[in-house]
Amino acid sequence: GESVGLHLPTLSVQEGDNSIINCAYSNSASDYFIWYKQESGKGPQFIIDIRSNMDKRQGQRVTVLLNKTVKHLSLQIAATQPGDSAVYFCAENLGNSGGSNYKLTFGKGTLLTVNP
Amino acid sequence: GAGVSQSPRYKVAKRGQDVALRCDPISGHVSLFWYQQALGQGPEFLTYFQNEAQLDKSGLPSDRFFAERPEGSVSTLKIQRTQQEDSAVYLCASSLKRDRVYGYTFGSGTRLTVV
Numbered sequence: 001g002e003s004v005g006l007h008l009p010t011l012s013v014q015e016g017d018n019s020i021i022n023c024a025y026s027n028s029a030s031d032y033f034i035w036y037k038q039e040s041g042k043g044p045q046f047i048i049d050i051r052s053n054m055d056k057r058q059g060q061r062v063t064v065l066l067n068k069t070v071k072h073l074s075l076q077i078a079a080t081q082p083g084d085s086a087v088y089f090c091a092e093n094l095g096n097s098g099g100s101n102y103k104l105t106f107g108k109g110t111l112l113t114v115n116p
Numbered sequence: 117g118a119g120v121s122q123s124p125r126y127k128v129a130k131r132g133q134d135v136a137l138r139c140d141p142i143s144g145h146v147s148l149f150w151y152q153q154a155l156g157q158g159p160e161f162l163t164y165f166q167n168e169a170q171l172d173k174s175g176l177p178s179d180r181f182f183a184e185r186p187e188g189s190v191s192t193l194k195i196q197r198t199q200q201e202d203s204a205v206y207l208c209a210s211s212l213k214r215d216r217v218y219g220y221t222f223g224s225g226t227r228l229t230v231v
C-alpha cells in the first residue's frame with residue numbers, strides 16, 4: 001500500500017494550533033533556503049524563502065528561522081488549518097559561490113496532518 | 117497556460133519499454149529543470165536547460181535517461197529500457213530567468229510505474 005517505503009517524519013496538530021516543522025540541511029556553504037508545501041498528486045509549491053544573511057523571515061501565517069551554526073531551519077505555521085495538511089520540504093541552494101545557483105537540494109520532508 | 121503542464125499524469129510501463137515524458141513550461145520561461153521524486157523522498161535534480169541548451173545533466177542516473185528541449189520551450193524526458201528502480205514521480209519546473217532558483221514553478225509531475 002501507500003505506506004510501503006514511506007518513512008517521513010510526521011506531525012499531527014489540532015486545527016488552530018501553531019505548527020513547527022524542522023529541517024537539518026546538509027551544506028554549510030548553502031546561502032539560500034526555501035520551504036515548499038506538497039499536496040498529494042501535486043508538485044511542490046513555494047511557501048517562503050530566506051537568505052543566509054538573515055535568521056528570520058515572516059510571511060502570511062508563516063515564519064522561517066535559520067540557525068547557521070547548527071545548520072537548522074524551521075517553519076512555523078500559525079493557527080494551522082486543515083488546508084495546511086501536506087508534506088513540507090526544505091530545500092537549499094549553494095548560490096553563486098557553489099557555481100550552480102539554479103539547483104535545489106531537498107530534504108526528506110515532514111508530513112503535517114491537521115485534525116479539525 | 118498559467119502553470120507548468122506535464123503529460124501524461126500517470127504512466128505504467130513494462131520493464132524494458134521506452135517512455136517519453138513531456139513538459140510544457142510557463143510561456144517565456146528561460147530555465148527548465150527536471151527532478152525525480154521517489155516515494156517518500158524529496159525531489160532530486162536531474163537536469164537543467166537554459167533555452168535550448170542543456171547546461172547540466174549531472175543528475176541523470178544513467179545513460180538510459182535523455183532530455184531535450186529543441187526549441188527552447190517544450191521539453192521531453194526520455195527513459196530507455198525502463199527498470200523498476202525508475203519508478204518515481206518526474207517533476208518539471210521552470211523559471212523566468214536563467215541560472216536562478218528564484219521563482220521556480222513546478223508542474224504536478226508524471227507518476228511512472230515500471231512493472
